[in-house]
Amino acid sequence: MSSSNNSTKLLVCAAGIFFCYFYFAMLQEKITRGDYGDDENKEKFTYMFALVFFQCVINYFFAKLLLLTIMKESEDTTKTIYYATSAFTYLLGMVCSNMALQFVSYPTQVVGKAGKPIPVMLLGVLLGKKSYPMRKYFFVFLIVLGVITFMFKDGKTSTKQSEQMGFGELLLILSLIMDGLTSAVQERMRAEHKSKSGYMMLNMNFWSMIFSGIVIALSGELLEFIKFIQRHPTSLWHISTFSMAGALGQFFIFLTVSEFGPLPCSIITTTRKFFTVLASVLLFGNTLLIRQWLGTFVVFSGLFLDAAYGKTQSVKKETVK
Template sequence: MQGNTKFLICSAGIFVCYFYFGILQEKITRGKYSYDEVEENGAITRVEERYTYALALVFVQCLVNYFFAKGMLYVKPHGEDTTPTLYCASSALTYLLAMVCSNMALQWVAYPTQVVGKAGKPIPVMILGVLIGRKSYPLKKYIFVMMIVVGVILFMYKDKAGSKQIDGGFGLGELLILLSLTMDGLTGAVQERIKAEAKPTAQQMMCGMNAFACVFLVVALLLSGELIKFIEFISRHPSVLSNILLLALAGALGQLFIFLTVTEFGPLPCSVITTTRKFFTVLASVIIFGNVLSGRQWIGAIIVFTGLFLDVFFSKGTQKKK
């Protein structure tokens, strides 16, 4: 009973934190920001722009995550973290690339498309879990995942006439979602190894991954020149900074619950929880931001989340070591 209670608490924490996180993420990345630009002749032109700094956004998230985990370790010290540096750096890199690709995709696709696309996360987690994490799964797990695949295909397929993508029916946004899913699968597989070999606590895993992620991001921000552009954008639109900080805080709390779930129950149940909650984020996005879905997309979304709910109720605790 205690295990079930802990599972429900972790699930509720992920749901609440990332529901708010999703709303803020769409508000930041899909919103339009205006400012007055004074030209050389003294004329004032109204300029409209959008937020496009994915690396900077992820850096703020990782930095807040790191200090959040570090603070928890300071308040309640744990034993020494014996996670190999290579494992920690590898999981940080793949986790980082998954976040960057996911955020960048929002420049080309609506949030519901990103959400349902990312709902396919159990697919690469399972495949790479078998190949790298040395896991095996029962037949019904594969059936539920096939439902997710079919639903995602139905949702992501776009009629050419009604497509607003810059590259046609399958555009850059969808490609970035696929890359993000691949990185999610690699992250889950490496986390399985870390969990089995080093057995770190949730706070230690969160602290170590985000520390490496911050180092990688600082290098990327400096080399790309995005840091200066981000600072200039914030100076023109200071209200965006508060939303970014709230986003990072919600993400830090949500990530703590995610790492608690990973360390207690494994990456696959965690991926099922995080994708299940996205159904409600899709509904909120449709209602709040007016992202209209076609009938086919609604059918695809229902199939995806039906597969996820079935997996929650019938496949929990069925993972086996090879």
């Protein structure tokens, strides 16, 4: 009976992750790449700091609700500077990722962001003085190979198109670097203060909300964002449900990790990303070359193998005295 209940709970968590992030992904592509307005007055949504600010507000209050109800965790002793630093890199990572969608297709963004283990491992070796088993390096090599295969440009493109595609890929690289730095700071937080995920979500979104709020207030983006919402009221529904889907998806990920461990969660999220790419191709008309499908397969094979066999705890390198 207990095994049956666990299987049902895992299926519910998996369905929650799939549904929330599928909806999240479709709305992200609609918001960042779609057109608002009629044929004569079409315009793009370009207010990325405002979009991230909105996300962080929803995530903050969602985390607050969880801590008051479900996630009743012990007192948090994590230094504020850690939360502020990780929030800053987390914010820049999200902004760069969203901005990249203005220059590259959604499948390109997903495959590019699937390379997150690369900066995490490099920064772990360089800054955290960690070592990893050889199979971990092999799985990450597969991810690198797949990303390169996917991103490789063949055929002739116009100069303007090449510049735009190059800028989009640069934004993805910056986003990956920020993700790696965020993970490095979070590892320090866990090692020194045993920081809990609920407090991490709460405080990182709080500081990201502060930083992005300052940016949109000083730059005038907040006023332009409000005017855009007034011109296109449907965009407010898209942004609100997009943010809520992301917050609820984070809850299902936390629940999966806490109940079943990181391995099932990694496999579920990896599989979800692949189907998100497939859905983007089918629903939004994004076409992939055979080479790009091959690259996608190699990337997700590396991610799946890493999730299944590469989760061995890394160890600190011994310092020579």
